Amino acid sequence: MAMSFLLKGDVCRPGRIEIEKGMTLRTIVDELGGGMANGKRFKAMQIGGASGGLLVEEHLDLAFDLKALAPLGIRRGDGVILVCDEDRCMVDLCYRLMQCTQEEFCGKCVSCREGTRRMDEMLRDLKEYRLAGACMPRLMGIGEMVSVTAFCALGKGCFSTLQAAYQHFPEEFCAHLDGHCALCENDLRPAIEPGNIPFDRKRIVIDPDACRGCSRCARSCHAEAISGVIKSPFVIDPEKCVKCYNCMDLCAFGAIREVFVDA
Numbered sequence: 001m002a003m004s005f006l007l008k009g010d011v012c013r014p015g016r017i018e019i020e021k022g023m024t025l026r027t028i029v030d031e032l033g034g035g036m037a038n039g040k041r042f043k044a045m046q047i048g049g050a051s052g053g054l055l056v057e058e059h060l061d062l063a064f065d066l067k068a069l070a071p072l073g074i075r076r077g078d079g080v081i082l083v084c085d086e087d088r089c090m091v092d093l094c095y096r097l098m099q100c101t102q103e104e105f106c107g108k109c110v111s112c113r114e115g116t117r118r119m120d121e122m123l124r125d126l127k128e129y130r131l132a133g134a135c136m137p138r139l140m141g142i143g144e145m146v147s148v149t150a151f152c153a154l155g156k157g158c159f160s161t162l163q164a165a166y167q168h169f170p171e172e173f174c175a176h177l178d179g180h181c182a183l184c185e186n187d188l189r190p191a192i193e194p195g196n197i198p199f200d201r202k203r204i205v206i207d208p209d210a211c212r213g214c215s216r217c218a219r220s221c222h223a224e225a226i227s228g229v230i231k232s233p234f235v236i237d238p239e240k241c242v243k244c245y246n247c248m249d250l251c252a253f254g255a256i257r258e259v260f261v262d263a
Ligand code: SF4
Pocket: 104, 105, 106, 107, 108, 109, 110, 112, 113, 150, 151, 152, 153, 154, 155, 156, 222, 223, 242
């Protein structure tokens, strides 16, 4: 079955896309997205927003298979694929994603709540050339700690993009530590904003006709967003749901799905 994603960023034709099984990442960029905008080179592709991960040019011929890409930190997350061209700064992208995490986490576990706050502060300092080089290991250490101790996929995935960006583009982090990033200083376009709009447009809902009222989803929801009475349809409170998708994977009756609010 095709998967629906929102394609954003530096492609000629951004918008809602349907990804067929086996389609490569290159096909997504070149055919569904109409290729890179303004004749610039592809640099990276961020998939899944705050809890997702980052892929680079060497990954372009891989098939878009969420299970196979999971070891690279890729998750469905917020359902967005963000394409960056050669002139986008990865430090800026990591900072913006951490801002999304700040808006999305539920605050239940200390490691995610406090850890991502510290990461957010440090990434802001790094972006604004105020972070000392000696603090970089601390930033990465906190990210690693959150990724192994957080309760749900949102916290576990919050470090994936930063980790990949640092691995593939260390010179951009060095430039920010040294106080002069040519990418940030020369790129006068508006920044590409990950996450926010599509995250707000999506809801996780329970189909009352398919729900058997087993309560499994409610018992597993860390955000306490699901309620109901046994053997009657359960409901999800959209104000509490952080869209971690745990319940969708758990429901044995396929009763939980995501919907686009404005579709
Ligand atoms: S339950 Fe998930 S979203 Fe909430 S604070 Fe923990 S890791 Fe973050």
